[in-house]
Amino acid sequence: MRELPTPIIQVWEEVLVVPLVGEIDAQRAAGVMEDLLQGIITHQASIVIIDVTGLPMVDTYIVYHLMQTVKAAGLLGARSVLVGIGAEVALTMIQLGVNLEGVETRSNLQAGIELAFDALDLQVVSKSAHHANVEAEQT
Amino acid sequence: VIQEAPRIPILQVESHLIASVQTELHDLAAMQFKDDLLQRIYETKACGVLIDLTAIDVVDSFIARIIGDLADMARLMGATVVVTGLQPAVAITLVELGVELRGVVTALNLEKGLAALRRLEAEMSR
Numbered sequence: 526m527r528e529l530p531t532p533i534i535q536v537w538e539e540v541l542v543v544p545l546v547g548e549i550d551a552q553r554a555a556g557v558m559e560d561l562l563q564g565i566i567t568h569q570a571s572i573v574i575i576d577v578t579g580l581p582m583v584d585t586y587i588v589y590h591l592m593q594t595v596k597a598a599g600l601l602g603a604r605s606v607l608v609g610i611g612a613e614v615a616l617t618m619i620q621l622g623v624n625l626e627g628v629e630t631r632s633n634l635q636a637g638i639e640l641a642f643d644a645l646d647l648q649v650v651s652k653s654a655h656h657a658n659v660e661a662e663q664t
Numbered sequence: 665v666i667q668e669a670p671r672i673p674i675l676q677v678e679s680h681l682i683a684s685v686q687t688e689l690h691d692l693a694a695m696q697f698k699d700d701l702l703q704r705i706y707e708t709k710a711c712g713v714l715i716d717l718t719a720i721d722v723v724d725s726f727i728a729r730i731i732g733d734l735a736d737m738a739r740l741m742g743a744t745v746v747v748t749g750l751q752p753a754v755a756i757t758l759v760e761l762g763v764e765l766r767g768v769v770t771a772l773n774l775e776k777g778l779a780a781l782r783r784l785e786a787e788m789s790r
Contacts, residue, residue: 562752569772593759600755602748602771 529558533564539571540633540641541603546579554590561594565603572644573598574637578609588623590629595628604644605629672697674704679742680712681705682774684749686719694730701734705741711788712781713738716774718749729761735768742767744784748777 531553534542536639541564561573575591577583578654595605607630618625631637642648650658670693674683681704689697705713715731723731734747746769749759758765769784771777 558756559752562755565772566752571772571776593756596764597752597755597759600765600770601752602749602750602776626692636687 531560533560533568534569534576535564535568536638537641537645537647539569539645540574540638541565541568541570541572542574542576542637544576546581546582549580549587549590551586551590554587554594558590558594558597562601565598565601570603572641572643573603573605575605575607576609576633576634576637577614578608578611578634580614583614583617583621585621585623588618588621592625592628597636605638606631606637608632608634670784671700672743674701676704676708678709679708679785680714680778681710682714682716683747684716684719684732688722689720689727689730694727696728698729698734698737702737702741705738705743710743711785712744712746713735714746714748714777714781715772716748716777717754718751718773720754721751723754723757725761728758728761728765732763732765734766739767744781746771746777746781748772748774 531543536542543561559621565573598605605628607628610630631640670687672683672685674681683701701713731747738745747765748771750770769780771780
């Protein structure tokens with residue numbers, strides 16, 4: 526039986542979020558990679574945010590698969606950001622001597638989404654500020 | 665019997681070259697393609713090369729290396745290489761083979777690839 530699949534969520538045009546939650550084994554890791562690459566094509570995504578907040582622990586194998594996924598997504602033309610690396614996971618990664626070179630990281634999902642908006646040349650503006658701007662331009 | 669490899673057409677659009685690979689790349693065809701493309705870069709002094717691999721379902725290490733070599737050589741000649749339309753299965757194979765296509769810009773489709781070329785060109789001329 527297949528583990529519950531990892532959702533590939535489109536949060537904005539061209540932006541995908543992949544929340545990794547729970548135990549990840551070899552089969553699930555490979556499944557995530559395939560689903561994500563297919564998702565990039567279907568949604569025409571240019572940015573992928575991989576959220577590892579829900580990962581209880583990492584081992585060399587998971588990290589290896591993460592790196593492979595990031596590289597493969599890069600080959601399709603999508604930029605990947607790793608978000609939500611907790612203290613424990615960060616510590617493990619350092620102790621494992623994992624080289625995350627070439628992988629962008631941000632503290633949490635919000636920071637990841639900010640980066641995505643920035644890359645897509647978008648900006649979130651409060652409605653009142655926007656109206657004030659429009660009125661100022663009209664006068 | 666030495667069979668002549670089918671030539672892959674290389675089109676010039678403004679200062680860019682566009683090659684769309686529509687058939688499976690065999691070793692001979694890939695070598696021929698590499699020679700043709702380098703020759704065309706030399707003749708046209710193109711500053712960008714776009715290789716569309718949408719139709720390719722399978723690559724092996726040899727083809728992967730050719731693409732990597734091509735990018736390196738094109739860069740030496742002053743052209744940027746953009747590879748577009750890699751299929752998920754192809755991407756997975758490349759990663760598993762450890763081919764990272766360093767220095768190659770990748771894009772999802774031809775449209776985004778062209779946009780990337782134009783952006784790189786603008787950056788370089790600045």
